[in-house]
Amino acid sequence: MTQSIRDSIYDEIASIRLIDPHTHIDPHAPASSTLADILGYHYYTELAHSAGMPKDQIEEPGIGPRELVKRLALNLQPIENTANYRWLIELCRKFFGFQHDRINASNWESLYDSAESKMARADWSQMVLDQSNVESVFLTNDFDDDLEGFDSNTYIPCLRTDDLVFHLAKSSVQERLVGCSGIELDGSLASLRSSLHQRFEHFVGRGARACAISIPPTFVPTPVSDGRAASALTQVLKQGELADVAHRDALSRRVFWTLAELCDEFGLPFDLMIGVNRGVYPGGVYQGQDLYDSRVSLTQYRELFNAFPNVKFPVSVLASVTNQELVSHAWIFPNVITNGHWWYSNTPSFIARDAMARLEAVPQNKQIAYYSDAYKLEFVWPKFDMYRNVLADLLAEHFVGRCGWNEERAVELGRRILRDNVDEIFPARD
Amino acid sequence: MTQSIRDSIYDEIASIRLIDPHTHIDPHAPASSTLADILGYHYYTELAHSAGMPKDQIEEPGIGPRELVKRLALNLQPIENTANYRWLIELCRKFFGFQHDRINASNWESLYDSAESKMARADWSQMVLDQSNVESVFLTNDFDDDLEGFDSNTYIPCLRTDDLVFHLAKSSVQERLVGCSGIELDGSLASLRSSLHQRFEHFVGRGARACAISIPPTFVPTPVSDGRAASALTQVLKQGELADVAHRDALSRRVFWTLAELCDEFGLPFDLMIGVNRGVYPGGVYQGQDLYDSRVSLTQYRELFNAFPNVKFPVSVLASVTNQELVSHAWIFPNVITNGHWWYSNTPSFIARDAMARLEAVPQNKQIAYYSDAYKLEFVWPKFDMYRNVLADLLAEHFVGRCGWNEERAVELGRRILRDNVDEIFPARD
Amino acid sequence: MTQSIRDSIYDEIASIRLIDPHTHIDPHAPASSTLADILGYHYYTELAHSAGMPKDQIEEPGIGPRELVKRLALNLQPIENTANYRWLIELCRKFFGFQHDRINASNWESLYDSAESKMARADWSQMVLDQSNVESVFLTNDFDDDLEGFDSNTYIPCLRTDDLVFHLAKSSVQERLVGCSGIELDGSLASLRSSLHQRFEHFVGRGARACAISIPPTFVPTPVSDGRAASALTQVLKQGELADVAHRDALSRRVFWTLAELCDEFGLPFDLMIGVNRGVYPGGVYQGQDLYDSRVSLTQYRELFNAFPNVKFPVSVLASVTNQELVSHAWIFPNVITNGHWWYSNTPSFIARDAMARLEAVPQNKQIAYYSDAYKLEFVWPKFDMYRNVLADLLAEHFVGRCGWNEERAVELGRRILRDNVDEIFPARD
């Protein structure tokens, strides 16, 4: 394999117009308005904090965006080696005309100003999408989102269900569910199911193409009998978060199972993002407090995968050690799909090893290469580009270099997992 | 390191005549008779099914071999990226004069015909062995196999003991044991041991060179006292599969321990294949239903390894994450031997990382490089060749490139683990 | 990236004068006096034993150094492939003028003699340090070490606390603690704390720069209430090792927590070496009996990391599978620091993957690249050099090749983790 073949493959796959199948973009403010939206991303705040910057300097109440950017810019030196820092530099160079390879005291302010003036353009979001070669992005919508006021062809709704499964004991969540569904939780399982059903109708009616959830490593989804579920629901409605953990857990499993049934009924894929422990470091910055226990197994999901053969489960795993189990499950279960490189596994060396294991063992029509998980549009491009650089290496080294494929065939595989599978696994309704 | 050194190392190790230390070859029909024997291998049926082909199209009763090949051939496109597909193409090119790099509607039938005519030759099995540069293969024989009617120098018996350890509660297994050993299970531990002893005599007398078993991740082999074992045996003989799980488990551990004692007595290595969960996806195709829980540890075997210092334990692990524990155990336990790259870890990227970890840490006389696990002889060559390609890379990059070895020394290491260790660890009797 | 850039980076980082932040050097006999001190290192005895050499040949009472070297030298051939063997050859070539690439019957004796004559020089230790480009090394001192009779600028004390945490039930340990601290253990928690406090004063007063402990995978450090701790202490003082395991465990956790409090008070980093199971193979050679269970999680330490935000915890993990958890914890916890490549993970392929994961995700000021763990000074250089070779590859391939850094910037990162962080994380007192 020569470098030129690798670069040529990279160029080809970089020209593929993307749909980003998982983001946290706010469709009402999809792009950034100042550099503080960029540098305020948890990756920079948590890494700067980890490297020594006190949390109260980062999260001081009332601090303005320029001051926040200044403070962070002066604390980035220790994280220059990270992949996350590289996203930052690359997006500043691509979108804001930044010419340097480091952000520091000498240049942060001019960068701030040039970014601000670009972001002020009315068509900035669309410019970012176009420069990023991105057609549309999936959102992460709360279950009570009205999904109004944006173009759902570009910003594709996705029903996020963490609150329903894991926080239904909170009265605030119950009230939101009643409020948005218009269905009273009268204590019956039927009312609970009806309210969830109503939410699926709402979301699918407004173009949703997936249901999604993030799950702690201890969760084992299994069906809960009507009797057990009814008593759990009764206790949780009565006692809220004070209800016994056994009741809350039974209700979680019941709601989860009901969601899977509704995915089946409505033909929605169910994105499972497996492994996160929330709030492990409560003293950390906003969104910089979660970790995981890598001792999780997809065997916990065997009953689910068997019970719903017609539901597609795009699965993300938080720890790279779980990737082989994911590969093996996608290898034999028709409804298990490998999905992206998530969070702590979203750095080049983990991507390289996890992606290669998938490419050599999982049918190519069951691999969703990547999603950005971005909160602001500017991050879609550098994250996908990190992935594409790894993918170009793997396609060139393994498929061209070792398997003797020609370039065209390697690029076809890239296109299949980067774009075609998103179209086919999450089909748009008409 | 230059490519030419790597290729030269590859050529040298490819010229080593092999003994394949673990297969599922049927010595009465070692090679294929039609392409359906090739494409019917579970790797192709399970991957085609996973990619979308309904099970009932694959396993339709009464379907002929040509029709099965046609159906599968038209469903292979989604799995072209897999290592398993590459085995298929490479063996078709080597053995059947196939000229293409894909099997599809335009060429499957001529491939079928040319394969069929080759396979019809009376000496086809020997031709495959010769073209594969393979001297002999180990079998996987049921404990009640009469081991008659084949040349045990080429097809080397191996006593497979899963049924004895994990299924002795089934009356069918008890009957088979009584029938083949001629020893009545009268409820005493002595009768059980005698029947097992008789089986070892039978196998060793007919040239067996190993005892083997595959083991679920939950199994912890520990000795069971005579009293406990006797009551477990009594209950299992009385109640069969309805016996309490504690009794069945105690009996499993007792039988396992007795097998280890008999390996010690008869000087047979005991192949442990650790980690498989059977029937995880019961809706899957034949042999495409098994997975694993990667949360297994070799620490579960510490008592066994300590109790039998004179028994050699070639150990295979199903999940790559267990490979480091295997390396470390083989590093200090004289009787623990690394054995091959099993099943879901038998793809190039896992082989590369697992093999490298062994090569740099385990004494070279304690590594069995590879086995094919093949059901038909045609697969021995492409599987070993996948391994040899990885090994040539590692020998060239690490030992020549980084450690400064010359080619000859690197090839010697390759020969040691590919062939010499098989001869020494599983010695032939005279 | 060209080979010349990689080699140039290697040369630059090899010129950095080192402080080795963890060894088991005896400051009263830091270097070897015969080759038996080299070949008697547990790596060679355990690997030779694993490869087939009986333990009683290695540990025969009264055997002289020349005879031991002879026996081992004749049994090294099977371990020539190991990284450990490579350390041996490289140090013999560097320090003793050895010209060959194998030690065998034809050359061991002349090597023995030339080594012996070199080692006989009065300034041998300092020569080894100088030739190794090493300024000083951290020790591993028993809690009752008087720390007298050596230069603590070169040989830096470190308080090792395994005995206190895990073996305080032994009367010998209690007696040692009373003896060295001069404080009677009168059954009160206050007396226990006072004796530990006295040890910290002693160590810090003599230049200690770290507290350290190795920990089994099952240990979960959590605070123990005064009441519970008092009853545990009472029982352990009364019954010693016969005390109930629940009492001994509670006392272990109490002592551990107290040590963390004292690290906080005295400003000492607390090195955690997580994962070792002692005595798994009791029939093994000296120091060749320990293994691990890779099913350990840093989530077991969450309460500790949260409770002591001002204590720096340089963390080593025994199994590579735990490295990603370590990376992720160091990514968000300001007080978690990645520390070296320990024992069974201290071979090139594990170092490469674990180091790369750290380099791309952990702030550069929170990575301690490496320590030698050496028992004799001669091993510091070959072990660090193995690491430096891997690091040079990673810096050249990733940071120069993929990220576009120049050489100088890559070398700066190397210097930061190899040397600067040791100075900053373990500051010397004046």
Ligand SMILES: [Zn+2]
């Ligand atoms: Zn997300």
Ligand SMILES: [Zn+2]
């Ligand atoms: Zn097998």
Ligand SMILES: [Zn+2]
């Ligand atoms: Zn140590």
